[in-house]
Amino acid sequence: MHLEQLKYIVEVAKTRSISNAAQNLHVSQSTISKAITHLERELSINLFTRSRLGALPTAEGKNIIKKAYEIVIKLEEIQEEAQTQTSLINGEFNLSASPSLFMPILLKTLAIFKKDYPNFKVIMTEKISPNIMEDLIQGKIDIGLAMIDEVDWNAHEELVYETLLEGRVMVCVSQHSPFAFSDHITPEELIDETIVMYDEGIWKDSISAYMNRYGPMNILFASNNTEVIKKAVSEGLAISFLMDIALKDDHYVKSGEIIPIPLINIEPSRRSFGWVRSKNKHFSLAAREFLKYLKLHISKLE
Template structure:
């Protein structure tokens, strides 16, 4: 039994197809199939039921895959131990970032991180929170940046910063004359939302739970971008809420429509999250240090009220 054989088994279990598993493992399909077959022969069991389409795990195969994940992770930890002992910070590192954070945060920290840690090959993927959670569990991401708390058993969360919500209120809106917003002023019926699947959307819905009850009249508009929500607001379709860092890029005319909340403002907690196995923790720590240091200067708010990203 070898680590490579276990890695091939995990690939087949994930993709449920030998050809695709071989492609993702960068080997030929006959090589991968032969190594999986050798392991099955050695153990005298079948890990996969090849008669099913797609290929499925046998009952004993499910137990073997669960244990193989632990063994492969522990084997990778050995290299981590050596790297940490040598003080080496480098190699491939796959980082997931949620869509409502990526456009504003990435340009802020990436140039500094690349300059400070040139030996790290940072591979960045924009992914929704549900996808990030799944990929952290499957080992396809080394870490991610997401809105927290998520309260998931196998994930560790390290807060990076707290980003206040800011109202974007056009002059025609009922709240246009208010100098400061309060959460009880919000009415979910006239707040433009991101599309379903965005954790920022769920945070806004949670924030509005104490607002007026919906009357079922009018319309509801959802969009995939904050830019579209701002443009719709300017057309008199309602107000919207923006993360603070997104407001920094608005032009001066649009900034006139911004309204801050009365202290403490509602905010979202943005954290770097990673699997509890803590693989490549030295790179995760380096990312946390760089991002926290840069964003701390951009967000001056101290006391905030954290709004959960979970739509409970």
């Protein structure tokens, strides 16, 4: 029995796929398949049931895989302890963030973290919240930063999360809009307005469902590229709904090209955002350290 075999069966159990496990571990499918076969022969039990649907742990295999996971975690903790003793954090971790939610805060946090830990590599992607959850479940990323409202956490017991901050729904209008000098806006006032929507599943659906109570919305387009959305608003092509936290230090707002105005008489008017991780993936020292930096930066904004 070798440590590589234990790592392989843990990764296959996470992804339920030999091909995905091979991709994540940067080895060939045949390497993993042979390693599992040899381990099964050594233990005289079948660890997985292979089919067109993937590789699923057998009843006998589940306990073995659980113990293998514990061993892999301990090994990673030993490696991290060695790094801690030399006061260095090396390596990399994968992070996904919802683009309109955390970018202004996240980019500054990354800059500070990178300055203190220049040898560490953070691989960051932008995805909508449902895709972030799926990547966490499949073990593709270490941390997700996303909207956590309306997620059925009972259906995702393998995930844990923490709320970091709340955001308020704002109506973004051009400086030349008749609304530009309003203290607030109600849904009824927006019935005839042309709208560009942020294309986040939960966000878009909840806003659309609420606004449609007052009449069909005139949606020009939907996008998860907030720069495109803000450009359309600044040029007076449409209005949009964004969170106040997505507009902190925004250059369109600072220049006065976009005016954010609170949207009232809408429930819920505030949304919760936070970090999410999988219980089945090792919570690395670097990931924990990065979250400390993120929380510290958020505390300075409050």
